[in-house]
Structures are given as structure tokens and as C-alpha cells.
Amino acid sequence: MTAAATPPSQPVLILGGGLMGLAVAHQLARRGRSVLVLSRRRSEAAGFVAAGMLAPHAEGLGGALLALGQASLGRIPAWVAEIEADSGLGCGLRPCGIVVPFATAAERDAYPTAAWGTALDRSALEREIPGIGPLWQAGLLFEQDGQIDNRRQLMRALERACVQRGVRFEEGSEVLELITTGRTSPAAASAPAAGTSTPPPTPGPRLEAVRLRRADGSTLSLPCRQAVLACGAWSARLLPQLPVYPVKGQMLSLQGPIGALPRVVFGPGTYLVPREDGLLVVGATSEAEAGFSEGLTPCGQRRLEQGIAALLPAASGWPPMERWWGFRPCTPDEGPLLGPGPIGGLWLATGHHRNGVLLAALSAELVAGGISGEASPGAGEHLEAFRWDRF
Ligand SMILES: Cc1cc2nc3c(=O)[nH]c(=O)nc-3n(C[C@H](O)[C@H](O)[C@H](O)COP(=O)(O)OP(=O)(O)OC[C@H]3O[C@@H](n4cnc5c(N)ncnc54)[C@H](O)[C@@H]3O)c2cc1C
Structure with a gap:
């Protein structure tokens, strides 16, 4: 599966170190993957802004988004327990x-x-x-x-949990461009996890590297075969076809x-x-x-x-x-973009609008599970409902 297609020396790159980037990085690291987070500015992340309500019912959500929210709400106690165990810090779940x-x-x-x-x-x-x-x-x-105290507790606990699990961070690194080859090799592409109904990636560009500007102003190309786009509200700047x-x-x-x-x-x-x-x-x-x-x-x-x-x-x-x-x-329907993106090897964890804190637990599991070839029950339906090209 995907894990075997990626040389162990090459980490999964997480583009954006906000709430979703941290949550996915942590779940990947817990699955034994090598992970590098490229984060432009931690303090601008909506994860440090949100009120931290866990509110699928109070928000009056409906349809697939309500189902995703309810499933994530159910996952939160175990998710928080994992973060607290790995970090030694409380998350402020109430x-x-x-x-x-x-x-x-x-x-x-x-x-x-x-x-x-x-x-x-x-x-x-x-x-x-x-x-x-x-x-x-x-x-x-x-x-x-x-609710959860995202601003004072969860974000810091997630960062610490990532570090404790071996995730590496490049703070102040802005991803400027996704560099692709023209065609996708199906064997090397990020195939969906077994048992999910997400269709295989269609031939098209495949991720080769990202170009980034480091905190010292230098620019470089970092080769990568797998990455997760988690740039929050800025996601369409990297990939204009995303409706974020x-x-x-x-x-x-x-x-x-x-x-x-x-x-x-x-x-x-x-x-x-x-x-x-x-x-x-x-x-x-x-x-x-x-x-x-x-x-x-x-x-x-x-x-x-x-x-x-x-x-x-x-x-x-x-x-x-x-x-x-x-x-x-x-996004146009206020639901997230989750799962394989328009470039082979690029996964999406973005577009969570006003429910990202609620949805982080399940989104991280879906994306990290998909990349690692470990599908959780119901993953296929959620990934299908929140495909990036559903609009
Ligand atoms: C006012 C407000 C209240 C909210 N209240 C709630 C709530 O009560 N409950 C709830 O569930 N949700 C709430 N949310 C929503 C929630 O905060 C977001 O859905 C969630 O934080 C999105 O996470 P993210 O990781 O996608 O984005 P962010 O947390 O914004 O992180 C994105 C990160 O990507 C980085 N980045 C961007 N571009 C690049 C690049 N090119 N290279 C490198 N890094 C890059 C940014 O620096 C940023 O740190 C609220 C949001 C706001 C703004």
C-alpha cells in the first residue's frame, strides 16, 4: 500500500502547522510514520483563535456534515486521551x-x-x-x-504530543509551490485504504517536491512523494482549484x-x-x-x-x-475537503470552516488512516462525502 511506496527516509510533509496539520501529524506519527511539519506562522492558525465548541447539534448541522460531526464528537474522548498521554498536558475537554x-x-x-x-x-x-x-x-x-480549551491547552498539547512522537517541525517555513510530474504512476500514487469506496486517483500530475522559503529567507526544493495540505484559509493559494x-x-x-x-x-x-x-x-x-x-x-x-x-x-x-x-x-457547502487531492500523493485536510475543532479528531484519523492504509469503520463514506471535487 502507500506506506510501502514511500522510502522510509522520506517523511510525509505536513503543509501547515495549524490545528489540522498538528492533528494529522500526530496520528501519522502514532502509526509509525516519519513526519515533517512545514509551518509558516503558528500564531496565525485558526486553531489558536477558535472558541473550541464541540457543537454538531447546537450548530444545527445537517446531512453528511452532521454525521461527520457526530462521529468526531464520539471520537474526541479517546483522541484527547491519546494527546494527553503523549504530551503529559491536559487539553481542557469539558x-x-x-x-x-x-x-x-x-x-x-x-x-x-x-x-x-x-x-x-x-x-x-x-x-x-x-x-x-x-x-x-x-x-x-x-x-x-x-467544549475544549483549544487556545490555551489543546494546541500546545498537540504540539508537545507531536514532538514526543518524533514529529519534526520547521517553523517559519512557507510552502511556495507544489512541484509535480506530468503523470501519475498508479502503483506509487496514494491509493485509498482497503475497504474504502474512495475511487483510485486518476492519471494526472504527481507530487515530486515542494518549494519553500525558510525563516532565514533562503528558498529550496524539498523532494517529497506524500504530503498533506493543511493550510487552512490559505489553502487555495497553493492549489487554486480548491474552493476554500x-x-x-x-x-x-x-x-x-x-x-x-x-x-x-x-x-x-x-x-x-x-x-x-x-x-x-x-x-x-x-x-x-x-x-x-x-x-x-x-x-x-x-x-x-x-x-x-x-x-x-x-x-x-x-x-x-x-x-x-x-x-x-x-467552502461552498461549509464542509471540509478530506482525502486524496487533485495531485497524486497529496492528501487534503482543509476547509473545516467553523467546525474544525470538532472535526479534527475524525479528520486526522481519516487522513492518517488513509495514508497509512488503515481504514477505520465508516471511513469510506466520510471520505466520499467530503471529496474535494464534489461541488
Ligand atoms: C473566530 C473563530 C471561531 C471558531 N470557533 C470554533 C469552534 O468553536 N468550534 C470549532 O469546531 N471550530 C471553530 N473554529 C474553526 C476552527 O478554528 C478551524 O476550522 C480550524 O482551526 C482549521 O484548522 P486548519 O489547520 O485547517 O487551519 P489553521 O488552524 O488556520 O492552520 C493553518 C496553518 O497553515 C499555515 N499555512 C498557511 N499557508 C501556508 C504555507 N503556504 N506554508 C506553510 N504554512 C502555511 C498557517 O500559518 C496556519 O498556521 C473557529 C474559527 C474561528 C476563526
């Missing part, structure tokens, strides 16, 4: 449940994932979220959804009293994510029109503050802590 508030019971009952939640009336809503604003008369409680574009999100945090908010509140346009120590992470704007424009805007921050006042009025008086922003990697 299965605290998520409440979605509504102005009316009719809106609640029409929510796409209502069947997976517990219906709340106003008094039940007040019991779940003490101090919730008066606008909200109904709610759905999704006990199975939760940035959706900017602004965030802020407040310091609340410990335990003041027992569950995540997922309101329309604003959500409140309470960490164990009382930090309240508040998100997020959704600005597709902003492109890659950096920085906070008064309008975006005001929207978040208005959202806080509507959801939990008392929190408007909590001390402000931080404000930040980042770029979600979005």
Missing part, C-alpha cells in the same frame, strides 16, 4: 452541554437538530442558564455537545466568576463559552467580505458586546481580558 436559546417555542421546534435536544421553556432555560436575558423564552439543551476562502471571525474574552455560567450558550450571532476558571470566551463575527484583512473593527466588537448584553446581561460588567481575530477556512 463535556458541559450547550444551550441554544430562542425567542419563541415555534423557532425552537423548527431548529434542524431539535430532535437531538431537550426542549426547554422559559423557567427551564432560567434553571440551565441563571441570569439569561429576557428576550429568550425557549431553548434546546444539547447535553452531548461541549477565508471567513474572518472576531472574538473577545471576559473574566467571570468561576462557575457563574455552567453551560455554553449558543445564541444567534454570539456565543458564550465558559472555561473552567471562569474565563468567558465570546464569539464570533462572521465576515466573508473581509477577505484576509487583519485586525479588529469597532463594528465587529460592538456586535459581540450587544450579543453579550442580550444573552447574559450581568456579563457586560465582567472585566475584559483579550480581543483577537482569525480566518475560518470555508
Whole structure:
């Protein structure tokens, strides 16, 4: 299979050291593969931006994306246990449940994932979220959804777990170009894992090398037969045929009293994510029109503050802590691009839009399992549903 086609001396290259790159690198290393992560700038990764909600039901997902999210949610406890065992660091997983508030019971009952939640009336809503604003008369409680402290814990634990498993990193290395040969040798191509329904790669270009610029400014070509494109919102810059574009999100945090908010509140346009120590992470704007424009805007921050006042009025008086922003990697149907890409030997783990933290556990397993020829149950259907050329 694929593993045999790659000389052991040549590592699998991970293009992008954000959440998906780290998660795939870790799973490959756990499968005994040699891995090198090429990371342009760790601090710009959306993995350090996200609120860390694990929310397939609260987000109202549907179809194959809901199935992927539910399967990933189920995988998360074991995935976190692997990361914590390898790194010796906690990831901050909190299965605290998520409440979605509504102005009316009719809106609640029409929510796409209502069947997976517990219906709340106003008094039940007040019991779940003490101090919730008066606008909200109904709610759905999704006990199975939760959160993880990606920003302060998960990302660092993943980095450490990778290092402990022998993954090498080149921080400050920007991949400038994918260098290919004109045709694919089927034997050498990244064939799908046995038992999956993903079709074999069609003849076409095959990965030979990547050209990169190192932190010291030097450029070079690094030969490679297998790589994983995990460049997040920037993925289409390397491979323009990928329909991935940035959706900017602004965030802020407040310091609340410990335990003041027992569950995540997922309101329309604003959500409140309470960490164990009382930090309240508040998100997020959704600005597709902003492109890659950096920085906070008064309008975006005001929207978040208005959202806080509507959801939990008392929190408007909590001390402000931080404000930040980042770029979600979005696709036309808001689902990820997973599996073999348009170039032989190149796998994709990108386009996770607003659910990348939720989906990282299963995405890493699907991609690392596919590259290593170890298909997990159901892998074929997920890879088929999230092929890059499905649009
Ligand atoms: C405001 C906001 C809130 C979010 N909240 C949640 C949430 O609550 N729950 C959830 O599940 N998801 C959430 N997400 C989504 C989640 O953060 C992303 O889906 C996920 O981080 C995507 O991971 P990634 O590895 O694809 O991209 P990133 O984490 O962005 O990493 C991409 C990395 O690739 C690097 N890179 C890019 N180009 C190159 C190149 N040419 N060469 C080398 N390196 C390169 C970049 O430097 C970057 O470090 C949120 C996102 C945002 C922005």
C-alpha cells in the first residue's frame, strides 16, 4: 500500500502547522510514520483563535456534515486521551452541554437538530442558564455537545504530543509551490485504504517536491512523494482549484466568576463559552467580505458586546481580558475537503470552516488512516462525502 511506496527516509510533509496539520501529524506519527511539519506562522492558525465548541447539534448541522460531526464528537474522548498521554498536558475537554436559546417555542421546534435536544421553556432555560436575558423564552439543551480549551491547552498539547512522537517541525517555513510530474504512476500514487469506496486517483500530475522559503529567507526544493495540505484559509493559494476562502471571525474574552455560567450558550450571532476558571470566551463575527484583512473593527466588537448584553446581561460588567481575530477556512457547502487531492500523493485536510475543532479528531484519523492504509469503520463514506471535487 502507500506506506510501502514511500522510502522510509522520506517523511510525509505536513503543509501547515495549524490545528489540522498538528492533528494529522500526530496520528501519522502514532502509526509509525516519519513526519515533517512545514509551518509558516503558528500564531496565525485558526486553531489558536477558535472558541473550541464541540457543537454538531447546537450548530444545527445537517446531512453528511452532521454525521461527520457526530462521529468526531464520539471520537474526541479517546483522541484527547491519546494527546494527553503523549504530551503529559491536559487539553481542557469539558463535556458541559450547550444551550441554544430562542425567542419563541415555534423557532425552537423548527431548529434542524431539535430532535437531538431537550426542549426547554422559559423557567427551564432560567434553571440551565441563571441570569439569561429576557428576550429568550425557549431553548434546546444539547447535553452531548461541549467544549475544549483549544487556545490555551489543546494546541500546545498537540504540539508537545507531536514532538514526543518524533514529529519534526520547521517553523517559519512557507510552502511556495507544489512541484509535480506530468503523470501519475498508479502503483506509487496514494491509493485509498482497503475497504474504502474512495475511487483510485486518476492519471494526472504527481507530487515530486515542494518549494519553500525558510525563516532565514533562503528558498529550496524539498523532494517529497506524500504530503498533506493543511493550510487552512490559505489553502487555495497553493492549489487554486480548491474552493476554500477565508471567513474572518472576531472574538473577545471576559473574566467571570468561576462557575457563574455552567453551560455554553449558543445564541444567534454570539456565543458564550465558559472555561473552567471562569474565563468567558465570546464569539464570533462572521465576515466573508473581509477577505484576509487583519485586525479588529469597532463594528465587529460592538456586535459581540450587544450579543453579550442580550444573552447574559450581568456579563457586560465582567472585566475584559483579550480581543483577537482569525480566518475560518470555508467552502461552498461549509464542509471540509478530506482525502486524496487533485495531485497524486497529496492528501487534503482543509476547509473545516467553523467546525474544525470538532472535526479534527475524525479528520486526522481519516487522513492518517488513509495514508497509512488503515481504514477505520465508516471511513469510506466520510471520505466520499467530503471529496474535494464534489461541488
Ligand atoms: C473566530 C473563530 C471561531 C471558531 N470557533 C470554533 C469552534 O468553536 N468550534 C470549532 O469546531 N471550530 C471553530 N473554529 C474553526 C476552527 O478554528 C478551524 O476550522 C480550524 O482551526 C482549521 O484548522 P486548519 O489547520 O485547517 O487551519 P489553521 O488552524 O488556520 O492552520 C493553518 C496553518 O497553515 C499555515 N499555512 C498557511 N499557508 C501556508 C504555507 N503556504 N506554508 C506553510 N504554512 C502555511 C498557517 O500559518 C496556519 O498556521 C473557529 C474559527 C474561528 C476563526
